[in-house]
Amino acid sequence: MDIQGLGSAAHQVAVVLNGTTVGQINFSDVQRVEWTANVPLSLLVAGTNQIKLRAVGSTSDVSLLEAVRINYPHRSTAENSRLQFLLQAKKTVKLKGFVNQNVKVFDITNPENATQVQTTAKLETDGTYSATISSTTATRVLMAQDAMSNPFAVSSWTKNIASDLHNTQNQANFVIIAPAQFQASLENFKNYRSAQGLRTMIVDPTDIYDEFNNGMKSAEAIRAFLQFAKQSWAVKPDYALFVGDASVDPRNYSGSGGDSVNLVPTIITDTWNMETTSDQMMADFNNDNIEDISVGRLPVRNPTELSAVLSKILTHETFSAQEIKQRGVLMVSDAFIGYNFAAGSRNTASTVPADVNKNYIDVGTADAATIRQNVLDSMNAGPAVVNYFGHSTITVWTNTGIFRSSDALSLTNYSRPSLSVMLACLSGSYAEINYEALAEASLKAPNGGSFAVWAATGWNLAEDQEIMGKEFYRLVFSGMRLGDAARQAKLSTTFMDQRRTFTFFGDPTQRLF
DSSP states (O other), X not given: OEEEEESSSEEEEEEEETTEEEEEEEEETTOEEEOOOOOOGGGOOSSOOOEEEEEOSOTTOEEEEEEOOOOOXXXXXXXXXXEEEEEOTTOOEEEEEESSSOOEEEXXXXXXXXXXXXXXXXXXXXXXXXXXXXXXXSXXXXXXXXXXXXXXXXXXXXXXXXXXXXXXXXXXXXXXXXXXXXXXXXXHHHHHHHHTTOOEEEEOHHHHHHHHSTTOOOHHHHHHHHHHXXXXXXXXXXXXXXXXXXXXXXXXXXXXXXXXXXXXXXXXXXXXXXXXXXXXXXXXXXXXXXXXXXXXXEOOSSHHHHHHHHHHHHHHTTOOHHHHHHHOEEEEEOOSSSSOHHHHHHHHGXXXXXXXXXXXXXXXXXXXXHHHHHHHHHHHTOOSEEEEESOBOSSEETTTTSEEGGGGGGOOOTTSOEEEEEESSSTTOTTOTTOOOXXXXXXXXXXXXXXXXXXXXXXXXXXXXXXXXXHHHHXXXXXXXXXXXXXXXXXXXXXXXXXXXXXXXXXXXXXXX
């Protein structure tokens, strides 16, 4: 059993097998322990066995279980007409329990060169069949099965259309990485960007996995593809859009969907106090914690969600610069809790041109209910930009809850969607299980909300966020594409976690005006 402590404390963990305590693991702090014990075979039962780990010390004693391995003898009897086993050198074995005489045995010691072992089935008195395997001078790993054993099931077949992503003559300024279920919905959007002069290519992530990771799904394969394209294609991509949600639990340990919702995976990274996601690291080729291609993500799970987001993106394109300035910016700040967010909000907006309307809402200047209603009403008015600066969880702004993820469904500014900038912790944590982060809720809201969001998946420092936000607005209002502005604004901070975790949700090629 492999176990690791969490936190600075002494750990005492009792190990209970089928109701019987078989030992105690004692370790300390964040030590990792490989614990081994021999237990009576009589404690194991046929079928399901239960192992419990129980902290016997403090109630705050927390440990992380990595792995459990049980080695036990198994009768030479097939289960479900199949048996895999180790046969020692110079040993003969009689296998029992087959329901059909067509018993086949394979030597799989070398999985890449499996061979069939000759044997003859014999009818036993109980109506089942047995097979005897003669000894050899080598220890072997063998697998036996009969004609009645169930084959491994294939859930679905999909015809592979050969891709050519390694072709150095490929040309694309803008790469859209999208699973097959989204590609039809993206065709008009692709043509729209191409007509604007951006060579746009839709790439199926399964082709990326095939060409860059031997068919295995991974965020590292996407990174390898983007790096190759950036270095080797005839026209090299400056922008990449990931279309599809991701999950921190692709193996579905939580029962929350697993790989079925991990449509375009992301990289998991360690920050100063937590593990979180970083789309930016999939495009960071020089390890400076800033993406070298401007990237964006649409964390959608189905074509209906995608269509709503694309509609808001294209709706925003219809507004002139003058209309954007008249709609203005909404600057929302938290109460003075550890930082003067109201003053920071005004400093952040100091790079917004003077002819752009500005509306400030500061928590603490009225009761919480009044502030909350003011925020919702102001969002529904459809400002060009909504900026929040303050404390946040994944789903709530401020400890008074002035805006929640669930509020996004009630927003009605569909014809005037906003660019939302959340200078706060965690509000961009879109890949967490059992949560819908503020960023994705606002982006996917069907009747209003945002056409793009810039938000963090981790914890960051208020002062650095203020500096970075100020630079972001200087770049955005100069006419720079939003993805480029998000990327270049990170040069204003040396805080590596902030560089890695601030994530752009939306089309990175889009401009504010």
